[in-house]
Amino acid sequence: MNTATKALLAAAGLAALASPILAQQRGQARLPAECREEIVKLCGTDRSQIRTCLREKYAGLSESCAAQLRERMQERRGSGAMMGAGTGPRAGQYASGKVSSTVIYGDHLRQQVDVYTPDDAVGDTPLVMFIHGGGWQRGNHKATVQAKPQHFKDMGYVFASAGYRVLPDAPVEQQAADIGAALRALRAQAESGGFDPEKIVLMGHSAGAHLAALVATDPQYAGDAFTAIKGVVLLDGAGYDVAEAAARPTMELPTLYRDVFGSDPARQKALSPISHVGGKDAPHWLALYVAERAGSKAQSEALAGALAKAGKDAQAMAITGTDHGRMNRELGTDAGAAQTQAVDAFLKKVFG
Template sequence: MALDPDLAAFIVDVEARRGRPVWEVSIPEARAQMRALRVDSVRPEDVVQVGAVTDSAVAGLPARLYRPAEADGPVPTVVYFHGGGWFRGDLDTHDQVVRRLVRDTGAVFVSIDYRLAPEHPWPAAAEDAVRVVSWVGDRLAELGGSEVLAVAGDSAGGNLAAIATQALRERVHAQLLVYPATDLLGPHASYDEFATGYLLTAEMTDYISSLYFSGEAPAPEDARHSPLYGDLAGLPPTVVATAEYDVLRDEGEAYAAALSAAGVHVDAVRHPGMIHGFLDQGHVSPAAAAATSDVNRRFARLLASIS
């Protein structure tokens, strides 16, 4: 399918306003670029309404707790990890993404502000993810109330969600991975196919890796950074959503295929015409809004099946 025309126009607009790419600006400027795109552009009347939102702390990290507007009895609790290449993104940049998920699934969500590179290079974020999911799992009765613990994340956050699920497979009941990074050091055809022109470029992913791995040198097939190489047997049912025009497409789909081969129930979907980041592009593209709703419906269906 052709690239969604609304997203094509969005790409042109973002590139024009961004100016220099992230690898040519300071880390604070790069983070400010993302906030300008995802936070400053949100009008008060467009904020998705949920039952309650509370800023708190989870396992020593900043967190935001979202409760659905209505709940008939106990509901699942979902830990959410934001994207941003492990070096930017925060509770605010993904506030709307999580609000939509809360509205569409009826679950309690705990969004986490994990440590970022380069101040805290790998494996800091991965360690945070495991620690946070364990902490939340010990407190389900006071959070969502049901015994269902799930994880979710997009992009770098999808990577962390997958890592935490592998580490805590006996405790996690479901996971949602949206255009996840699953093989950080391996070659995939989509990196060549969509290397430029779709916001997340191959050059940007190389820069991201240089920041994330600026501390300890990683082994090529370490599941603590590339969950594709982990033990996948016995993992919980999973929704994996990818975007057609995305450098991360093939590794996300490879992870879905590997999960399925390991006997895991997988609901995998490639969204045609979409680019990386479509979860937060519905305000410029009705097709992206529809794709986001589809992702949320699939996860809602999965949670309902195990509740």
Template sequence: MGMVPAMRMRTSPAILHGAGRLAQPWVRRLLAPLAAALLLSSAAAAHAQSPCSGLAPGADRPVRNLAYQPPTPDLPRSVHLLDLWPGAAPLPAPLVVFVHGGTWMHGGKYAGTPGQARAFRKAGYAYATVNYRLLRHGPPQEAARDIAEAVAFLRREAKGCGLDPDRIVLMGHSAGAHLAALVALDESYLEGAGVPPEAVRAVVLLDAYGLDIALHVRETGDPVYARVFGPDPEGWTAMSPVSHAAPGRRPPPVILHVDGDNSETPGQARTLEQALRAAGGEVEVFDAEGESHNSLNYGFGAPGDETTRRTLDFLARQVR
């Protein structure tokens, strides 16, 4: 009796479920476009989601701890965070970006107080206060780049947060005023972040340090400045806002508030005032009688505060 040949059966892989099991190829080909579409839709929805979503226009509370740059392995996450009080009607609102002081070594966005935010919100502005790299995280050039990146982030989020991306005010106190002036006057920082320098429409400086670093070091031999800015006089010039207040691009209008009892800041303010005027810029300097270095910042927004009134009057002419 002959051998019965084995039957050759054509089979297809079954659709198996569970770990390690694969669907039939034709199923995978069918599902792939659908999966891709779902991923794109999810990504688009995430992109469209504004950090201000769920916050009613005019709400008297901020969106806190927004990351304006991706995490950096060598830095604490807090370095690149900001708080934002979105714009109130009428929208879009001009935006004030506050830069805290602390001798380039200390401080944080908490120095941008709720009193400041409320004063600006009442006048029709949005308000943000930013952290940046302190000296232990990098030189002050990196701090200036951080501030420019924060401005770029806020411009990207402008539509969802009720902000006008082309009406921005930089405001700083003490060393933060130096950084605000530097970013506004040295175009390289904003341009490096993809921000047109003309988007910064005005600058508010509260008892600013470091406006002319070389002059200050020559006059006082202050070791703090050498520690912060290094020993090279050329570096001092590059980091001095007064060096960038030169003819070529008309500088944004600047208002400087100075504590007359401070041994340094009145002379620094007058030096910058002269340079800005020589460059065709608009500038106002106010000697804040009865104020101190700290009260100029922490008293801002208090009822009857003269610094607040003068600032808002100045910005009403330049920005609103």
């Protein structure tokens, strides 16, 4: 057993993780090397410290790696416990529902959108389009929806989860362009999808929150679909002002922003949603952030404040008792009641 695997076993401290990781010796699925390396990079290889480190810094894992850990546990136990601090819903509670249709909007495998439509959807049903996170480099529009499709269907909305190209295949500019293209493609199929093409809310988590905010403040990406964006829900994003995020010493991953956005001030500004506020911004905004994440708090409050000053309905709201990953994956569950209630109330205000 290599050092990375030993470190991961010590980190988990749970039989639910031990068996899936050891499964590589029995020809079964194993965690990808990049995920194991990510865990070691985050917490080191000291067996006496790594378990505590992962409990405290679990939010520092990429959404992709966190999802892979959860998938290994689900493979082993079906409805086994979720990775985290020993709390929260079990995997079996994340019933995402059946995909009703898939919209292809480009040649790349990631350029597709899964649509989840309520059985009773009619032409005036609003649409919630979700944008996954992953540090602009990873993530999956299928693996990160968790309970959201079923929850929003039950609330009377059509739910869509948008895939998009990531680094190194596509820089952030092209990622935002993909979101805009996905939005236009969805609207073109609104009639068959059972939703109103003029009643759309964008929702994004982490890097997806940045992309949602960028597309909803800079009309170049969505084009003629821009006016259909009636609201935006941001889940614990911390990159609405790229230059500030890259320079902030308290950011968990300060080098991430420099690696993704580069050092050119003009490019950083162009890709900062806050730089575009005051133009043709979407009218309604809700920026949720983990109360203990200083960077997310500062960025969320700054963006909401700028939008409010520009005359938009915008609010930043702290969510306690959660972390960066749980903010997303527990949305739509009892364990994520705080963020779920906030989002539901926001959508009701936007759509009536």
